[in-house]
Amino acid sequence: MGELKVIGAWASPFAIRPRIALTLKSIEYEYIEENLRAKSDLLLKSNPVHKKVPVLLHGDRPICESLVILQYIDEQWTTGPSILPSDPYDRAIARFWAAYVDDKFFPALAGILKAQNEEAKAEALGQVKAGLELLEKALKDCGKEGVFYGGEGIGYVDIAFGSYLGWVRAVESMGEVKLLDEDKTPGLVGWAERFCSHEAVKDVMPETEKLIEFAKKLFSKPT
Amino acid sequence: MAEESSPSSLTLLDFWPSPYGIRVRLALSLKDIPYTYKEEDLQNKSQLLLNSNPIHQQIPVLIHNNKPISESLIIIQYIDETWPDNPPKLMPDDPYERARARFWAVYVDKNVYELGRRVCLSHEGSHEERERARGELCECLKVLEGVLGEREYFGGVGLGLVDVCLVPFYAWFYAYERLGELEMEGVCPKLVAWGRRCVGEERVGRVVPGQDRVYELIVEMINKKLRFDQ
Numbered sequence: 001m002g003e004l005k006v007i008g009a010w011a012s013p014f015a016i017r018p019r020i021a022l023t024l025k026s027i028e029y030e031y032i033e034e035n036l037r038a039k040s041d042l043l044l045k046s047n048p049v050h051k052k053v054p055v056l057l058h059g060d061r062p063i064c065e066s067l068v069i070l071q072y073i074d075e076q077w078t079t080g081p082s083i084l085p086s087d088p089y090d091r092a093i094a095r096f097w098a099a100y101v102d103d104k105f106f107p108a109l110a111g112i113l114k115a116q117n118e119e120a121k122a123e124a125l126g127q128v129k130a131g132l133e134l135l136e137k138a139l140k141d142c143g144k145e146g147v148f149y150g151g152e153g154i155g156y157v158d159i160a161f162g163s164y165l166g167w168v169r170a171v172e173s174m175g176e177v178k179l180l181d182e183d184k185t186p187g188l189v190g191w192a193e194r195f196c197s198h199e200a201v202k203d204v205m206p207e208t209e210k211l212i213e214f215a216k217k218l219f220s221k222p223t
Numbered sequence: 224m225a226e227e228s229s230p231s232s233l234t235l236l237d238f239w240p241s242p243y244g245i246r247v248r249l250a251l252s253l254k255d256i257p258y259t260y261k262e263e264d265l266q267n268k269s270q271l272l273l274n275s276n277p278i279h280q281q282i283p284v285l286i287h288n289n290k291p292i293s294e295s296l297i298i299i300q301y302i303d304e305t306w307p308d309n310p311p312k313l314m315p316d317d318p319y320e321r322a323r324a325r326f327w328a329v330y331v332d333k334n335v336y337e338l339g340r341r342v343c344l345s346h347e348g349s350h351e352e353r354e355r356a357r358g359e360l361c362e363c364l365k366v367l368e369g370v371l372g373e374r375e376y377f378g379g380v381g382l383g384l385v386d387v388c389l390v391p392f393y394a395w396f397y398a399y400e401r402l403g404e405l406e407m408e409g410v411c412p413k414l415v416a417w418g419r420r421c422v423g424e425e426r427v428g429r430v431v432p433g434q435d436r437v438y439e440l441i442v443e444m445i446n447k448k449l450r451f452d453q
Contacts, residue, residue, distance in 0.1 A: 049330065049366065061319055068325045075318040088304040089290055095297045100278065134278065 002059020004029035007043055009036050011214050013106070013163040014066040015054040016204045020159050021073045023200040025080035066163075067098055070156060084156050097138055097149070098160035105131045106164055112175045113219055125177055129184070135161060136185040147194065154198060162195040170211040226305050228287070233258035236272050236284040238265055240432060240440045242336060242391035243295040244283040248430045249387050250302045254309035255426075258285075265449070296328055299387060311381045324384045327370055327377065331388045334363045339395055340450075342403035343441055357403055364411040371413055375420065386421060390431060393418030397434035398441045 006022070006029050008015030022029050034043055034053050046055045046062035056063040056072065063072050074083040084091050108131060111124030142149045142157065149157035172179050180189050196205055235251070235258055237244035251258055263272055263282050275284045275291035285292045285301070292298050303313040314321050338360040345356040367389065371377055377385035396407045396418065408415050422428045444450070 058319070063319070063322045063326075065326055065329055068322050068329065071325065072318055072322040075321060088301050089287075089292070091304065092292045092297050092301045095300070096292075096294060099294055099297070 002061075005032055005057040006030070007032045007034050007040075007046065007055040007057065008053045009034050010206055011166075011211060012053055013167055014052075016201075016206075017066040017159050017163050018054050018056050018069045018073065019204045020154075020163070020200050021070050021083055023204075024083070024154065025073065025077050027073075027077055027080075067102070067160065070159060074156075081153050082155070083150075083159070085150070093142065094149070094156045097135070097142070097157045100131075101135075101157075101161045101164065105135070105161075109164065109167060109171055112171050112177065113215060121175070125175070128179060132179060132185050132188060136188050139187045139191055148191065154195065154200065158191075158195055162192075162201065165192050165196055166206045166208060166211050168192075169208040170215055173208065174212055174215060226308075228256055228258065228306075230257050230259040232288050234261055234286040235259070236261050236263055236269070236275065236286070237282050238263050240437060241282060242395070245391035245394070245431060246295045246387050247283045247285060247298050247302075249390065249427060250299045250313060252426045252430045253311055253313075253382060253387070254302065254306055256302070256306055256309060296332065296388070299384060303384075311378075311383075313378070313382070313384045313387060315378070315383065324378075327367075327385045328388045331367070331385065331392075335367075335389065335392050338363050339392060339399060342399055342405070343395075344402075344445060346402045346404070353403075357405060360399065360403070361405070361410050364414055368411050368413045371417060376417070382421065382424075382427070386417075390418065390421045390427065393422065394431050394434055394437045395441070398438040401438060402441070 004022070004027065006015075006018050008019065008031065010033060019029075019031065032040075032042070034040060036053070039051060043053065043055065044051055046057060047053075047064045050064065052064070054064075054066055054069060056069045058076070063069050070083055084094055105128070108124050108127035112121055112128065115121035115124055138157075139149060148154045149161070154162070168179055171177070180192055182189055195201055233256065235244075235247060237248070237260060239262060248260075261269075261271075263269060265282070268280060271286075272282065272284060273280055275286055276282075276293045279293060281293070283293075283295055283298060285298045287301075287305070292301050299313060314324060338356070341356040342360045345353040348356075370385075376382050377389070382390075393414075396415070399405050400407055422431050
């Protein structure tokens, strides 16, 4: 079939998703770190439509969009742990939550850092906290063992939501806010620790301190 | 064991002109799956809708054996996976082809509605806004034409996921022409031919509304400042 490459960027939550999935399935790949300020020809050729990371290159075939890549990995390599559940209804629920974190949760999270004034920050914070309560409830409903959204092992929603944890912690520090709370979201507190220390995650999750430094540079630019 | 359904076990909460709703009706129609259709008034949403999709409170929602599924792309894949013995298969078998289908379905989702909507609204805006809106929509449609290539359908010899996602927007082409002053045959002749080919099929034509009807409705919604995705 050809060799496997992942084109990514260390700070991108989207880019760590395929790496977690491949490691989970014990599949070897070459990682290529991309400089998003000076995009390589390989990236531009592989993802001409969006010019974004991550891209999975399987031989000479590019697969783009992190959630599409996760499903590809799950369907291409059927030995090893499954990422999506087998029941169609459970799959629909998993896809729903992954879409929710990408379309609603992450933009609100980024909104805390981008806020130009206290009012905007408070609004974004409110949205994030409301989202976390929904996700706390979903963990209770989804994860049959309450360990991960995927059950005993990490699955699609764990990877989709968990990939944002580096940034959640960075926002907590920079925004001087508490997002994952022992009182309001105890389930998520435990889940976050389990996820970040998981074999397939710990080496690719960016360090909070490095993200804070990166964010300071990113958000200090004049808009 | 083949999945069965009856109108009592399968209900679709929907709004007749919504492109997202039409997609789901199309998937069900193509596969000849019986269901109960329930029209929602988006200004006065039913308790059933609010209970079934509490987070987004949007149509379409498919309720199967009392379990709700939301988000049109998710619903279509659910239908394809739950009724695998009802042809056509909307998703290809090969994982790479499936990834390509999903990629382009997401592209349609993120671009066509919004860019088309801007074109429809731009006729009241400045010349620059009109030009930009038209340019962006044309570029998007040309990209999709490139993806279609020389094939009859995005799904190959028959309709697939991307066809189902895009064809409801074919019903908007007359609106783009009138409100955006675009000549669709000139902008994307292959997509126009593809659209005609799709709606010419009985199982598609019975679900996709006519372009005149859609145009009138769009004008009415613009006047009332309403959206399809709320």
